[in-house]
Amino acid sequence: MKKDNHWKIMIALGLGAAVGIIANISVAGNDGAKEMLNTLIDTIAHPVGQIFLRLLFIVVVPLVFASLASGVAGLGDLSKLGKIGGRTLIFFLVTSALSAVVGITLLEVVRPGDGFDPAAREVLMSSYATQTKEIAAKTGTVVATGALAVVNQILDMFIPRNITKAITEMQMIPLIVFSLLLGAALTKIAADKRDAMVRWLDAWTEAMITIVGFAMKLAPAAVFCLIFGVTARFGLDLLQKVGMYVFLILFGYAIVLFIFYPILLKLLTKRNPIEFLRSASPIMVTAFSLSSSSGTLPTTIRVSETALGIHPKIASFVLPLGATMNMNGTALFEGAAVLFIAQVFGIELSLLQQILVVALCVISAVGVAGVPGASLPLLMIVMAQVGVPPDGLAIILGVDRILDMGRTVINVMGDVVCAAYINEVEENV
Numbered sequence: 038m039k040k041d042n043h044w045k046i047m048i049a050l051g052l053g054a055a056v057g058i059i060a061n062i063s064v065a066g067n068d069g070a071k072e073m074l075n076t077l078i079d080t081i082a083h084p085v086g087q088i089f090l091r092l093l094f095i096v097v098v099p100l101v102f103a104s105l106a107s108g109v110a111g112l113g114d115l116s117k118l119g120k121i122g123g124r125t126l127i128f129f130l131v132t133s134a135l136s137a138v139v140g141i142t143l144l145e146v147v148r149p150g151d152g153f154d155p156a157a158r159e160v161l162m163s164s165y166a167t168q169t170k171e172i173a174a175k176t177g178t179v180v181a182t183g184a185l186a187v188v189n190q191i192l193d194m195f196i197p198r199n200i201t202k203a204i205t206e207m208q209m210i211p212l213i214v215f216s217l218l219l220g221a222a223l224t225k226i227a228a229d230k231r232d233a234m235v236r237w238l239d240a241w242t243e244a245m246i247t248i249v250g251f252a253m254k255l256a257p258a259a260v261f262c263l264i265f266g267v268t269a270r271f272g273l274d275l276l277q278k279v280g281m282y283v284f285l286i287l288f289g290y291a292i293v294l295f296i297f298y299p300i301l302l303k304l305l306t307k308r309n310p311i312e313f314l315r316s317a318s319p320i321m322v323t324a325f326s327l328s329s330s331s332g333t334l335p336t337t338i339r340v341s342e343t344a345l346g347i348h349p350k351i352a353s354f355v356l357p358l359g360a361t362m363n364m365n366g367t368a369l370f371e372g373a374a375v376l377f378i379a380q381v382f383g384i385e386l387s388l389l390q391q392i393l394v395v396a397l398c399v400i401s402a403v404g405v406a407g408v409p410g411a412s413l414p415l416l417m418i419v420m421a422q423v424g425v426p427p428d429g430l431a432i433i434l435g436v437d438r439i440l441d442m443g444r445t446v447i448n449v450m451g452d453v454v455c456a457a458y459i460n461e462v463e464e465n466v
């Protein structure tokens with residue numbers, strides 16, 4: 038992305054937030070004006086933001102397929118793939134667990150939910166009851182009972198029976214598995230056929246990246262609209278009630294982004310963390326505006342390869358996998374949210390239960406799709422496992438969007454840091 042476009046996007050982000058907050062404050066208490074603002078958002082801000090979002094989403098499936106298959110075919114030696122895959126998964130698990138610990142520790146030390154006004158709790162529970170029910174309805178699709186059902190669900194999650202169905206539903210893990218298999222198979226067939234196929238896949242990758250370039254032209258206007266829509270509708274009035282919860286989670290994100298990731302970069306790579314974060318800023322702005330790791334993926338791949346110098350073979354393997362499986366921000370948020378809601382209900386979680394929360398957060402973060410608000414149904418399941426009423430989600434729902442934007446930045450940057458690490462240790466790919 039050209040530097041000036043990058044600045045335009047940053048300015049759009051700030052302006053969109055400012056105008057949105059002003060609009061939010063100025064319609065407070067005036068239902069007619071509120072309705073007009075909502076119509077403005079629905080008819081103008083929403084479509085402009087959606088065009089951008091969809092142009093990015095539209096390339097995700099072909100981009101992951103083509104770049105991953107070609108990348109694996111290019112590795113030549115499949116034992117290399119096993120080594121890279123093993124390191125990547127360990128990195129994902131360790132960083133997610135540590136992030137969940139950050140979230141839980143912050144909430145346990147400050148305990149912002151203690152002494153929460155029961156009347157305020159009831160108001161929130163009833164105001165967000167319908168939305169909470171809608172989210173609860175989605176949990177049915179992710180929990181299975183009985184050993185066979187659980188085993189089948191895990192199989193379905195990883196190995197597609199029908200790849201086209203997985204693709205139409207944008208299930209990334211089956212798509213990744215299929216692309217890996219294709220790449221692996223290509224290393225075993227005659228060189229002339231393999232080379233022809235790899236050239237074809239590479240052309241696809243390049244073309245998809247070019248479409249992302251088209252989309253980026255729209256980015257300043259779209260980012261303004263997306264952020265305006267969020268801040269104008271944000272439950273600013275709720276901030277008084279759950280402000281400390283929001284602050285602590287944002288503080289946790291900052292710890293991960295500005296302390297934890299730089300330490301990892303210093304220890305595991307030869308990179309300068311400040312330079313790294315600066316070069317990765319287009320990725321962060323996109324993740325923040327879209328609240329979607331999958332939607333950000335094309336930008337993540339492009340910026341990682343061009344501005345961060347990550348080898349395309351590494352980027353095309355680690356980043357799609359990370360966008361689906363590695364969600365450090367989500368793990369942090371889930372841990373913190375479970376504790377906060379437990380505190381509001383006066384439920385004490387023992388150390389053992391807190392350790393269980395960390396484990397559940399890590400597992401559920403793997404299952405969360407990289408789209409806005411995807412972690413909420415899984416969060417309800419985690420809450421139920423440790424005896425916190427899942428309906429309590431209503432308490433935090435009104436402020437979740439802003440936290441979602443933040444956690445998506447942390448999620449995506451975790452993938453990029455992992456790619457930088459793998460790039461370092463696998464120099465001669």
Ligand code: ASP
Pocket residue numbers: 328329330331364367405406407408409410411412413441444445448
């Ligand atoms: N929006 C997040 C992402 O795409 C997922 C979530 O935590 O809801 O990374």
